[in-house]
Amino acid sequence: MSKTAKVTVDGRSVDVPDNSNALEACRAAGVEVPHFCYHPGLSIVGQCRMCMVEIEGMPKIAASCTVPIRDGMVIKTDTEKAHAARNSTMEFLLINHPLDCPICDQAGECKLQDNAVTGGLPVSRTSEARRQYPGYERTDIGKHVIADMTRCIQCTRCIRFCEEITETGELSFIERGGHTIVWTHEGRALDNELSGCAADVCPVGALTTKEFRFRKRAWWLDKTRSVCTGCEVGCNIAVEHKDRVVHRFIPRVNADVNDFWICDFGRFRSEELNEQELFRPVVRGKETSWGDAQDAIKAAVDAAQKDVLVLGSAKLSTETNWLAAQLFGKHLGANVEFVVDRGDRHRVKNKKADGNVAGWLEGYEAAPNSRGAEAAGVTRGGDTGALAAVLTGTLLPKVIIVLDAAFSAKAEDPAVIAALRKAGTLIVCSRRRSALAAAADVLLPVGGVHNDEGTFVNVQGRVQRFDCAYIPPPIVRTQLEILTHLGKKWGLFDTRWTARSVFEEMRATVPGYAGLDWDSPALVGSAPSASPAAPHDVLEAPAKGGLGLPALQEVGS
Amino acid sequence: MSGGPNLPSAQIAGNPPVGEHGALSCGKALKFSPEARKRVDHLLTRYPTKQAALLPTLWEAQREWGWISREAVDHVAEVLELAPAFVWGVVTFYTMYNRAPVGKHLIQFCTSISCHLADAEGVYAECRKRLGDLKPGETSKDGKFTVIEVECLAQCDKAPAVMVNDDDYAVITKDNLDSFLGGLK
Amino acid sequence: MSKTPVPKGFTPVHSARFGKKGSQKLAGYEADGGYASWKKVAKGWKSGDFTPAKIIDMVKASGLRGRGGAGFPTGLKWTFVPPKEKRGGKPVYLLCNADESEPGTFKDRLIMEEDPHQLLEGMLIASAALDVKHAYIYIRGEMVRCAEVLNEAVAEAYAAGYLGKDILGSGLDIDLTVHRGAGAYICGEETALIESLEGKRGHPRIKPPFPAVSGVWDCPTVVNNVETLAAVKFILDNGPEWFKGMGRNEKNTGPKLYCVSGHVEKPGVYEAPMGIKFMDLLALCGGMKGGKKLKAVIPGGASAAILTAAEVADLPMDFDGVAAAKSMLGSAAIMVMDETTDIPKAVTNISKFFAHESCGQCTPCREGTPWLNKMLKRLIKGEGKRDDLDLLLQISNQMGNGMTICVFSDAAIAPVISGITKFRDEFEAYLSKAKAPDFALAAPAEVTPKVADRVAEGIHG
Numbered sequence A: 001m002s003k004t005a006k007v008t009v010d011g012r013s014v015d016v017p018d019n020s021n022a023l024e025a026c027r028a029a030g031v032e033v034p035h036f037c038y039h040p041g042l043s044i045v046g047q048c049r050m051c052m053v054e055i056e057g058m059p060k061i062a063a064s065c066t067v068p069i070r071d072g073m074v075i076k077t078d079t080e081k082a083h084a085a086r087n088s089t090m091e092f093l094l095i096n097h098p099l100d101c102p103i104c105d106q107a108g109e110c111k112l113q114d115n116a117v118t119g120g121l122p123v124s125r126t127s128e129a130r131r132q133y134p135g136y137e138r139t140d141i142g143k144h145v146i147a148d149m150t151r152c153i154q155c156t157r158c159i160r161f162c163e164e165i166t167e168t169g170e171l172s173f174i175e176r177g178g179h180t181i182v183w184t185h186e187g188r189a190l191d192n193e194l195s196g197c198a199a200d201v202c203p204v205g206a207l208t209t210k211e212f213r214f215r216k217r218a219w220w221l222d223k224t225r226s227v228c229t230g231c232e233v234g235c236n237i238a239v240e241h242k243d244r245v246v247h248r249f250i251p252r253v254n255a256d257v258n259d260f261w262i263c264d265f266g267r268f269r270s271e272e273l274n275e276q277e278l279f280r281p282v283v284r285g286k287e288t289s290w291g292d293a294q295d296a297i298k299a300a301v302d303a304a305q306k307d308v309l310v311l312g313s314a315k316l317s318t319e320t321n322w323l324a325a326q327l328f329g330k331h332l333g334a335n336v337e338f339v340v341d342r343g344d345r346h347r348v349k350n351k352k353a354d355g356n357v358a359g360w361l362e363g364y365e366a367a368p369n370s371r372g373a374e375a376a377g378v379t380r381g382g383d384t385g386a387l388a389a390v391l392t393g394t395l396l397p398k399v400i401i402v403l404d405a406a407f408s409a410k411a412e413d414p415a416v417i418a419a420l421r422k423a424g425t426l427i428v429c430s431r432r433r434s435a436l437a438a439a440a441d442v443l444l445p446v447g448g449v450h451n452d453e454g455t456f457v458n459v460q461g462r463v464q465r466f467d468c469a470y471i472p473p474p475i476v477r478t479q480l481e482i483l484t485h486l487g488k489k490w491g492l493f494d495t496r497w498t499a500r501s502v503f504e505e506m507r508a509t510v511p512g513y514a515g516l517d518w519d520s521p522a523l524v525g526s527a528p529s530a531s532p533a534a535p536h537d538v539l540e541a542p543a544k545g546g547l548g549l550p551a552l553q554e555v556g557s
Numbered sequence B: 001m002s003g004g005p006n007l008p009s010a011q012i013a014g015n016p017p018v019g020e021h022g023a024l025s026c027g028k029a030l031k032f033s034p035e036a037r038k039r040v041d042h043l044l045t046r047y048p049t050k051q052a053a054l055l056p057t058l059w060e061a062q063r064e065w066g067w068i069s070r071e072a073v074d075h076v077a078e079v080l081e082l083a084p085a086f087v088w089g090v091v092t093f094y095t096m097y098n099r100a101p102v103g104k105h106l107i108q109f110c111t112s113i114s115c116h117l118a119d120a121e122g123v124y125a126e127c128r129k130r131l132g133d134l135k136p137g138e139t140s141k142d143g144k145f146t147v148i149e150v151e152c153l154a155q156c157d158k159a160p161a162v163m164v165n166d167d168d169y170a171v172i173t174k175d176n177l178d179s180f181l182g183g184l185k
Numbered sequence C: 001m002s003k004t005p006v007p008k009g010f011t012p013v014h015s016a017r018f019g020k021k022g023s024q025k026l027a028g029y030e031a032d033g034g035y036a037s038w039k040k041v042a043k044g045w046k047s048g049d050f051t052p053a054k055i056i057d058m059v060k061a062s063g064l065r066g067r068g069g070a071g072f073p074t075g076l077k078w079t080f081v082p083p084k085e086k087r088g089g090k091p092v093y094l095l096c097n098a099d100e101s102e103p104g105t106f107k108d109r110l111i112m113e114e115d116p117h118q119l120l121e122g123m124l125i126a127s128a129a130l131d132v133k134h135a136y137i138y139i140r141g142e143m144v145r146c147a148e149v150l151n152e153a154v155a156e157a158y159a160a161g162y163l164g165k166d167i168l169g170s171g172l173d174i175d176l177t178v179h180r181g182a183g184a185y186i187c188g189e190e191t192a193l194i195e196s197l198e199g200k201r202g203h204p205r206i207k208p209p210f211p212a213v214s215g216v217w218d219c220p221t222v223v224n225n226v227e228t229l230a231a232v233k234f235i236l237d238n239g240p241e242w243f244k245g246m247g248r249n250e251k252n253t254g255p256k257l258y259c260v261s262g263h264v265e266k267p268g269v270y271e272a273p274m275g276i277k278f279m280d281l282l283a284l285c286g287g288m289k290g291g292k293k294l295k296a297v298i299p300g301g302a303s304a305a306i307l308t309a310a311e312v313a314d315l316p317m318d319f320d321g322v323a324a325a326k327s328m329l330g331s332a333a334i335m336v337m338d339e340t341t342d343i344p345k346a347v348t349n350i351s352k353f354f355a356h357e358s359c360g361q362c363t364p365c366r367e368g369t370p371w372l373n374k375m376l377k378r379l380i381k382g383e384g385k386r387d388d389l390d391l392l393l394q395i396s397n398q399m400g401n402g403m404t405i406c407v408f409s410d411a412a413i414a415p416v417i418s419g420i421t422k423f424r425d426e427f428e429a430y431l432s433k434a435k436a437p438d439f440a441l442a443a444p445a446e447v448t449p450k451v452a453d454r455v456a457e458g459i460h461g
């Protein structure tokens, strides 16, 4: 652990790591010095000259981000000279900035706008024409990102992101002096695994994502803490939504997992959450009530006398998998198993992925929670598992229950569906219409991950909590509700149970969950930031997260 | 460093349509000649990193092709293992890498303060007029002359100072302009 | 044999061989006693007669101050390089700053063109003193012929064994490479020069760390001007006392090359003892051109504040002398302006230079330099407004004094502030001539040219 130093910020004394700079020391003291080029995840360049402060003993005004702190340093942010300096920088930034906030997507989460509103001069003193950039406006510069150089404030965050984080270097300063812009080399796109983050770090509307452009004013968005389900890395995200529509995912800072970033694959899956297609339980082709559907299930399972295969899912929370394991496995003696697809590699950069060295955190499994499912007591199926036997025809259970119709890409394979269909009763929980859903005897409409809460265990063995953005539509139930209601039929569960109470119940027995606290920062992660361009600091060492469960990876494989 | 095929850039295949941006294309992939490549390889022995050889390598590219095209950037980036955008960023930071073909004689008028005191701007304008009303940076129809304005050439005692390609010329005034131009064949 | 006259009783030093036939060649240089000091150092290296400490002490004792602009004591700068034990195995680099782009400056070019070996010898001695294994000369891109002369000299020095491995049996290994820039004034700033040498855009770095601790390729680095390094050779030739004997006082010592341009009879590089009075220098140049009256002087390159005729009347031209007049000696680029000079136009011209040369990373400089230039251009076009002069001063004051990474921005405002405060009546005259505002059309927006138009927009200039 690095040593600390004592500094005084506007009369308040704080201890900060001695490798901090003055801007970070101010943040630690709760004083936010306005800034543009400083980003906690990127190198320091001191270019925007916004973070000006006075430092005792220094004759000149200083850019706080460029000043390494010393023990005993006295920093003053609230002096006349400091305000004048920051106002100057604001004036210089605004003389050429277009006044197009009403049509700019960044409005509401723009650092320039924020700093202009909280400080800055009330009048404009320039009468010169504003600079224009023909050919450099509203241009596609990559698969996801649109650039508009009239809005750029030359902070180089995006350039540093592509150099230091993705190491792909697609962006560079072009030209110099007042003509400086950010651009790609002609014919080469901004195309990397994390390209959406380049738009995140942009403090203004110069880089925006195509997917979010003109979708929603930022200030309307509600933000819910969640975890990406794209792969086993489990990047922390905020699901940003309004009026029961999800508009985007924005990374949440987690120094131990995804730092400030998420990959494009994960980020642009947000639209999937809006695809609820099933709204009523269906029994043998007929829409019906939950009561009838549950009765049908109970009757079939009881009649099958343990000859039941329940497919859990690595896409469902540990809590739901645990309920399934308890009810069907432990109590009813059925086979409870999950399978997980090995998909494409997805990865995210982390400053200390490799001990204390920056590196990539990689995920190959196309689901967020195989470790949690396994820890909950669901068997990891493989080539020799029950599902495999069903597919080869060597096993023919009387009842098959698919808790998650999207458990695997296999669920779309007609041969697989046909094999599952051979069961006497096929029960499927699904959000969407699909061939598998259509084949089911009992079809239960279920909400998405954003309609529920629970925990996942990621590739590092960290337990991470995700929250409910909004409850499912009327009649549609969450996975947890479906299971607690079913469990009640056998007198085992209580329908008042929540993910939290299940978590507390299962903690004692599920490996790795012992001693965890539902509300602990380690589980919850950081709060969503007000703007993707203004992520939280990770200055203070975050509480040691979750658990050391490395062995889980090996179990069952 | 003069020369290069003196095509108006609009005629070069593959160039971005009007209103677009970026490095111009010369229409074909480029590769250093073996001699140039040898010089670049020698350059690499003089620096601890490949990147450090970028400026001299771009000079080699300009010597080889007359100007720095999109394809030249691509090739230099490949040779030095750099991102093409980075190379293009470097090219555009410095003023002496030509980003379009120039005439046989690139006439560079200093108009900084000492030469300004000797009416360099006037001579610069007059020179363009005499070559057929050339706009700043325009190349004459015969492809022989491109006239541009540059900052201080460190010849302030010889104001107005002019550089033609790599050669320095002293005290070019409206009076000796014709003989100066006549000397450029 | 200097090409220009020198003050009575002064023997030229740097310029002694300028203009001599074959002055660039090694043979001629050796015939004139060249490389004698280097041979002495090399010979005394193994025996311990010459040590880094001894050389550094000589340079310190001479009072040599950097000739690149800031006038920082050279010996002191050299002591900032961490001792070997603290360098963690990293090499030390010596970079010779030959970017000479400050408008009005043309002295380094002369040293390199006329007597390149004096620079090489100085660099070799400095390299030995600083434990440098590879030294670079960063020469501005425009000086193509000059770079050719240097390269020939370097080849000669290698062939003669003055450069290379185990030089003259001393055990010293020193390499030297000439590196050409490509047209960017800012690369004269030492950290921008370092970035540029590394193959990047010439963006000055934030300090700390200072180059002496972490410079090029993260290694300890010393950057010195051409004239500074050449002076080291003469200090070893003649001793620090000799060097100190020249000049006005203890703090302003040695011979100095002055670049005089503008409205004088014979512009050129003049060598004189540090601290020569401006009027004496003017006399060496044959006085004012056409006998006109002196109006103003820029004493140290375009970055220096303009001085009035009265201010230079009795001014000693050295670091502290010019600083006392609230300007700077800078690169000793003295631009003389006679009574016919239009100061607002001259200031506008200088502001164009700075707008064009800003590297563009700091907001105040990137946005401020073009703003000043646009306002001044408007003013001299007769479209000035009543508040413009005050606004110009206010904006200028917002750009300097720590507001930016490097002092380019401070340099950019010096001519504007001094011009307007000292010659305000001339600016006011433009205002009173100003046309009534034109309501019909707003000024056309400034446009960042497309690449196809780049050359046409005069981006080279």
Ligand SMILES: Cc1cc2nc3c(=O)[nH]c(=O)nc-3n(C[C@H](O)[C@H](O)[C@H](O)COP(=O)(O)O)c2cc1C
Pocket (backbone or CB within 6 Å): C065, C066, C067, C068, C069, C070, C071, C072, C074, C097, C098, C099, C100, C101, C102, C185, C186, C187, C188, C189, C190, C191, C223, C224, C225, C226, C228, C229, C406, C407, C408, C411
């Ligand atoms: C904008 C700017 C331009 C400069 N240009 C030059 C230059 O062309 N040549 C030079 O020797 N020093 C130049 N300098 C000064 C260098 O930063 C540095 O101080 C100098 O090279 C140190 O050498 P010295 O100690 O021998 O003077 C410049 C400084 C600034 C801020």
Ligand code: SF4
Pocket (backbone or CB within 6 Å): A151, A152, A153, A154, A155, A156, A157, A158, A159, A182, A201, A202, A203, A204, A206, A207
């Ligand atoms: S595009 Fe955005 S992030 Fe990139 S330099 Fe401009 S303002 Fe900064």
Ligand code: SF4
Pocket (backbone or CB within 6 Å): C186, C203, C204, C357, C358, C359, C360, C361, C362, C363, C365, C366, C404, C405, C406, C407, C408, C409
């Ligand atoms: S002050 Fe100007 S030249 Fe210096 S680093 Fe900043 S922008 Fe570049």
Ligand code: FES
Pocket (backbone or CB within 6 Å): A023, A034, A035, A036, A037, A038, A045, A046, A047, A048, A049, A050, A051, A063, A064, A065, A066
């Ligand atoms: S945040 Fe400090 S200079 Fe930009």
